[in-house]
Amino acid sequence: xxxxxxxxxxxxxxxxxxxxxxxxxxxxxxxxxxxxxxxxxxxxxxxxxxxxxxxxxxxxxxxxxxxxxxxxxxxxxxxxxxxxxxxxxxxxxxxxxx
Ligand code: FES
Numbered sequence: 198x199x200x201x202x203x204x205x206x207x208x209x210x211x212x213x214x215x216x217x218x219x220x221x222x223x224x225x226x227x228x229x230x231x232x233x234x235x236x237x238x239x240x241x242x243x244x245x246x247x248x249x250x251x252x253x254x255x256x257x258x259x260x261x262x263x264x265x266x267x268x269x270x271x272x273x274x275x276x277x278x279x280x281x282x283x284x285x286x287x288x289x290x291x292x293x294x295x
Contacts, residue, residue: 198223198284198291201231209247209265211236214282215293220244221282222254223291226266231291234268235280245279254279 198212209224212233220236224247234254236244243258247265254263261273268279283294 198233198293201225201286201289201291204231204291207249207252209249210291211247216282216295222247222265223282223284224252224265226252229286231284231286232266232268233282233284233293234263234265235282237280238275239270239277239279240273240275 204210204225206225209222212221214221222236223231223233226232238245238256238261240261243256245254245256248255252265254265259274261275262271263279264271285294
């Protein structure tokens with residue numbers, strides 16, 4: 198995905214999930230913790246945007262909002278959380294955990 202140091206605390210970077218080809222986000226959630234999610238909204242499949250102010254993902258289609266640390270739905274019509282993608286930092290590089 199890239200160097201962990203390039204994603205400051207509270208920020209996110211987009212990437213493509215190698216397993217599915219879906220757009221995805223990796224978020225620097227706290228200290229040394231990074232979490233990643235499939236960016237395809239669980240409502241109707243739009244691609245969610247990252248909002249660093251709220252540490253949330255916001256769906257442009259119907260106003261769905263997800264917690265960017267957990268993927269849980271905070272508001273709007275999405276029926277389920279965003280799909281989690283396992284990632285870890287290896288030698289300073291962010292890697293998808295296959
Ligand atoms: Fe995301 Fe409808 S597709 S809220």
